[in-house]
Amino acid sequence: MTVHVASVGMGRFGKRPEGLIDLSAEAAHLALEGIGRKPIDLLVVGSMFAHGPHGRESLLPRLAGRLGLETASGYRVDSSSGTGGMAFHAAVLALETGRFDRALVVSAEKMTDRSTAENTKDLSSSLHVSEVASGATMPALAAIVTSRYMERHGLTSRVCDVATVHARAMAARNPNAHFQKPVTLEEVANSRPVALPLRLLHCSAISDGATAMVLEKGTGPATVLGLGQGFDALRIVDREDLTSFAATRIAARRAYESAHLTRKEINVLEVHDAFSPFTLIHLEDLGFCGPGEALEWFEKDWVGLNGRLPVNPSGGVVGRGHPVAASGLAEVAEVALQLRGEAGAHSIGTRPKIGLAQTISGIASHNLVTILGREAS
């Protein structure tokens, strides 16, 4: 059973006055309008914080009621920062059974009405308790990974600066991105320290936002060609390698195999740069270059809109903003928009035929790879 992305709906990411349900409904309505409001029989929602003591519980029934989807089936998925990618995979897998005809996927997060301490604490729930007990946070472990990557390959923190400058240049072309202004290498290198070598502009920002998508059985301009998931040890001390994410390598291998293609056929890439140096690690793990070689791709702008492989034309997580659950679906959405020729000012130079989206959970403990193409394989 083949599935394709029939429409995409996204509002602006950033500091928004609306609550979670309003943000979700905005994106959902845009996606539903894109298909002429045809009937939906499956609703899949994703949110990392839509439960617990924050008054945001029950996103699924509240959104179903808001959208008039009383007769649809539905469920909510959660895989921390990978939730959006997981929601997409879950909807595809359900449609592939033949039980449903058309799914609405909505992934959203409301974060800016909470303190940084609250967000840090909740985001740390995707880490191991022993790491948190030592005072570690997501940026702390990302810094350990980055430090190890730099040491292993004889690189400096310039790798982080270059990746951020790229992300912000891309985001400046995307009207839905949190950050609308590009930054210079100097601005990045002089931003305040968060977890050295990571500085503020190397880290994704706390944002509000939602992404929605309608998936249908059949083929179209953005057909699902391949899916893959992979897991890795939650604790970084239990991983064999810190400068590469095993979960990405596993997910990519499965996705390439299921799509019956190789990385050479990928024309556009959207990866989950929760921290800007992760973009380089992702490029290497997805097979586009060898270990420690990704910096050259940025230095020579092979990753630009007109480069040999445009990377994160949306601005990525660092440029687009990081409403955590929405990001994973936004990554798939960006590839779909590029394939459908609907990316506007952030369209890559030549309309792509095949694109790949990669999403990570936590410090890359559960990663997902999605390959979309203009034609079914």
Added chain:
Amino acid sequence: MIASATLGLSLCRSCHTRFLPTDGPCPKCGSVDCVSYAGSAVGKVLAATELHYPATGWQAPHRLALIELPDAVRVLAVVDGPTPAPGALAEVRLDKDVYRARSEPTR
């Protein structure tokens, strides 16, 4: 730094993985058939960070290091003192539920 300092570690009797922290099942195979033993507390710093926004309850700047002990046992430890460079030697001790490390330059 005391080269002969020791630290309590765990050994999985099923797959022979050695690991820290000692609580919980084997991180490799999930077996709970693990035994404690005393191993060297001195290892090499693989990576470190200086954290300016640590988790609640810790003061900034808060330093953490990933340290590799003999037999490829790795531990994430709070660093007492300046941020160590990769490759530096560090001595690890258990302080209540938290591993702490003190480092000195390799030369």
